[in-house]
Amino acid sequence: xxxxxxxxxxxxxxVGELAFRTLTSLIGNMVWGSEIQGEQRTIVESQFKKIFxxxxxxxxxxxxxxxxxxxAWFDIQGIxxxxxxxxxxxxxxxxxxxxxxxxxxTGEQKSDVLxxxxxxxxxxxxxxSLTMNQIKGILVNIVxxxxxxxxxxxxxxxxxxxxxxxxxxxxxxxxxxxxxxIKETFRLxxxxxxxxxRCSARSLTVGGxxxxxxxxxxxxxxxxxxxxxxxxxxxxxxxxxxLNEPGKLDFRGNDFRYLxxxxxxxxxxxxxxxEKMLSFILASLLxxxxxxxxxxxxxxxSGKFGIIMGKKNPLHLTPTPRLTNLELYKRKS
Ligand code: HEM
Numbered sequence: 001x002x003x004x005x006x007x008x009x010x011x012x013x014x015v016g017e018l019a020f021r022t023l024t025s026l027i028g029n030m031v032w033g034s035e036i037q038g039e040q041r042t043i044v045e046s047q048f049k050k051i052f053x054x055x056x057x058x059x060x061x062x063x064x065x066x067x068x069x070x071x072a073w074f075d076i077q078g079i080x081x082x083x084x085x086x087x088x089x090x091x092x093x094x095x096x097x098x099x100x101x102x103x104x105x106t107g108e109q110k111s112d113v114l115x116x117x118x119x120x121x122x123x124x125x126x127x128x129s130l131t132m133n134q135i136k137g138i139l140v141n142i143v144x145x146x147x148x149x150x151x152x153x154x155x156x157x158x159x160x161x162x163x164x165x166x167x168x169x170x171x172x173x174x175x176x177x178x179x180x181x182i183k184e185t186f187r188l189x190x191x192x193x194x195x196x197x198r199c200s201a202r203s204l205t206v207g208g209x210x211x212x213x214x215x216x217x218x219x220x221x222x223x224x225x226x227x228x229x230x231x232x233x234x235x236x237x238x239x240x241x242x243l244n245e246p247g248k249l250d251f252r253g254n255d256f257r258y259l260x261x262x263x264x265x266x267x268x269x270x271x272x273x274x275e276k277m278l279s280f281i282l283a284s285l286l287x288x289x290x291x292x293x294x295x296x297x298x299x300x301x302s303g304k305f306g307i308i309m310g311k312k313n314p315l316h317l318t319p320t321p322r323l324t325n326l327e328l329y330k331r332k333s
Contacts, residue, residue, distance in 0.1 A: 003331030015315045016155035023147040033112040060306035094136045149191045152310040156189040159315050160237045163299040180239030186260035193222035195262045221259045230257045289319035
């Protein structure tokens with residue numbers, strides 16, 4: 001990533017796109033290793049961005065068919081048709097990756113997620129055996145949930161830092177403070193503002209409202225994170241609120257005032273990976289480059305509606321090198 005930015009010093013860079021490419025490559029290595037390389041890799045990474053953006057919009061759209069199931073077969077908004085088209089392109093891609101791996105199975109043993117799942121598939125008698133469809137579902141789940149979330153958070157964090165140069169200066173001097181910036185970005189811009197919908201197992205009353213058994217319940221972390229009864233100056237970007245008391249308000253789902261990764265059984269299984277990737281990407285970008293806004297005075301901080309809330313308008317910045325040893329910018333092959 002640093003080598004890539006260095007080759008584009010002085011030009012405008014789309015920060016969200018840069019982070020997305022880095023993450024698809026990182027998650028891709030973890031999930032299907034070196035199966036996809038060279039030109040195919042570039043094609044896959046650029047297609048993913050477009051496909052993921054479409055998935056997020058479809059997943060976030062209120063679907064009339066859910067409210068009136070009797071007319072679901074009309075699919076008035078075309079949501080089901082759209083998702084089926086996306087499934088088709090994912091299916092073809094995953095079929096080719098799996099086929100390639102099966103061909104090589106006799107050779108060198110791989111140790112990535114794909115291999116682990118295929119080993120479970122081979123063991124048909126085991127209760128944890130998986131069908132090919134389940135394998136594909138898990139692969140899509142990891143790739144979709146692991147990339148956009150972290151790249152959107154990177155873009156939000158960089159946007160807030162560009163809007164607050166005094167915080168940017170402080171963070172560059174003391175990179176340990178990056179964690180405060182990340183926690184505050186999670187608070188103001190939770191990328192999944194409505195957690196995965198829950199279903200109430202029994203009827204109950206919450207805050208005077210009856211929630212009948214079987215209701216679909218949406219938890220709005222976006223509004224919890226901006227609630228003035230919980231947070232001082234909730235609309236202000238203030239990483240110090242986390243830095244002054246580091247142990248307070250962890251994001252592992254135990255404190256219901258702060259749930260950027262959700263809570264309970266369905267909470268994010270990628271917490272450690274997401275937090276580490278985000279810290280690493282942000283710290284590398286801040287440590288290696290100075291960033292400048294193009295002649296705009298204020299960063300646009302509006303969000304885009306979808307199940308994952310990214311920025312409405314991409315953040316474009318111009319980098320200049322910060323390190324004196326230019327060897328450090330060279331790409332590692
Ligand atoms: C900044 C990074 C990330 C953020 C903010 C984030 C946030 C979330 C949130 C809020 C949920 C819903 C939890 C709930 O409803 O209680 C979720 C679910 C999920 N996340 Fe993440 N996530 C991130 C990174 C990742 C990564 C890196 C992976 C995997 C590689 C991942 C995999 C998943 C999966 C598979 C689910 C669905 C879990 C389920 O439904 O049981 N996430 N994430």
